Amino acid sequence: MPRFAANLSMLYPELDFLDRFEAAARDGFQGVEFLFPYACEAQELAARLKANGLQQVLFNAPPGNWEGGERGTACLPGRDAEFREGLARALSYAQALACPRVHVMAGLVPAGTTREALRPTYVANLRWAAGEAAKQGVDVLIEPINTRDIPGFFLNRQDQAHDLVAEIGAGNVKVQMDLYHCQVVEGDVAMKIRQYLPTGRVGHFQIAGVPERHEPDVGEMNYPYLFDVIDQVAAECGWSGWVGCEYRPRLGAQPGSTSKGLGWFAPYRD
Numbered sequence: 001m002p003r004f005a006a007n008l009s010m011l012y013p014e015l016d017f018l019d020r021f022e023a024a025a026r027d028g029f030q031g032v033e034f035l036f037p038y039a040c041e042a043q044e045l046a047a048r049l050k051a052n053g054l055q056q057v058l059f060n061a062p063p064g065n066w067e068g069g070e071r072g073t074a075c076l077p078g079r080d081a082e083f084r085e086g087l088a089r090a091l092s093y094a095q096a097l098a099c100p101r102v103h104v105m106a107g108l109v110p111a112g113t114t115r116e117a118l119r120p121t122y123v124a125n126l127r128w129a130a131g132e133a134a135k136q137g138v139d140v141l142i143e144p145i146n147t148r149d150i151p152g153f154f155l156n157r158q159d160q161a162h163d164l165v166a167e168i169g170a171g172n173v174k175v176q177m178d179l180y181h182c183q184v185v186e187g188d189v190a191m192k193i194r195q196y197l198p199t200g201r202v203g204h205f206q207i208a209g210v211p212e213r214h215e216p217d218v219g220e221m222n223y224p225y226l227f228d229v230i231d232q233v234a235a236e237c238g239w240s241g242w243v244g245c246e247y248r249p250r251l252g253a254q255p256g257s258t259s260k261g262l263g264w265f266a267p268y269r270d
């Protein structure tokens with residue numbers, strides 16, 4: 001059975017961020033993920049994890065100027081020093097939180113530039129990041145993101161991501177396979193799970209309903225079937241990762257909105 005992690009950047013929006021750890025544990029989650037931890041002290045986050053018996057399974061490295069619209073710096077020439085400083089900060093948090101995975105956002109393709117022109121910078125930055133992360137046993141994840149949610153994002157398709165992982169050639173660089181993004185861009189999700197999970201290059205899954213990015217029992221995808229596919233393939237290849245619940249509760253920030261929408265989670269709880 002897949003292990004599910006609550007994404008605390010999206011779930012429990014009615015609560016202050018630090019109060020979301022307790023809410024997730026109360027609802028039966030054993031792991032959590034979030035976008036960025038840097039507004040909080042690492043020690044405070046570690047205390048919340050310990051107090052609620054939770055495992056930190058993933059977070060993102062600094063993305064550049066998020067408020068200004070940036071979505072990562074890994075592919076951007078001339079930003080190498082900033083990228084390295086950001087990764088060092090992320091690895092410091094990963095150590096404090098005992099987190100084995102850090103997602104490195106690729107970034108947006110600047111106007112007048114092609115993806116192929118940016119590829120050498122991206123590959124070089126990820127090779128360097130892999131070496132640094134390997135020193136403390138951390139995987140570096142890259143994620144294809146759909147062009148509707150983030151227009152212009154460098155990485156959009158599963159085949160692009162897996163080709164890059166193969167080119168980088170580091171065992172701790174893996175793909176964050178978000179099934180929501182995959183369905184929006186490509187479809188044929190079950191076959192892509194069967195194709196890519198046995199390669200050893202998938203480090204993490206994420207889920208959300210399509211198209212509105214609500215609970216996974218809302219929309220066009222048959223998630224119970226996909227969870228069975230993950231179980232079957234994982235048993236065959238020995239994969240033992242997590243599935244991050246990165247969706248927006250359909251009830252918004254109403255009190256209890258996340259908990260009320262967890263009917264889909266009942267068969268998998270505990």
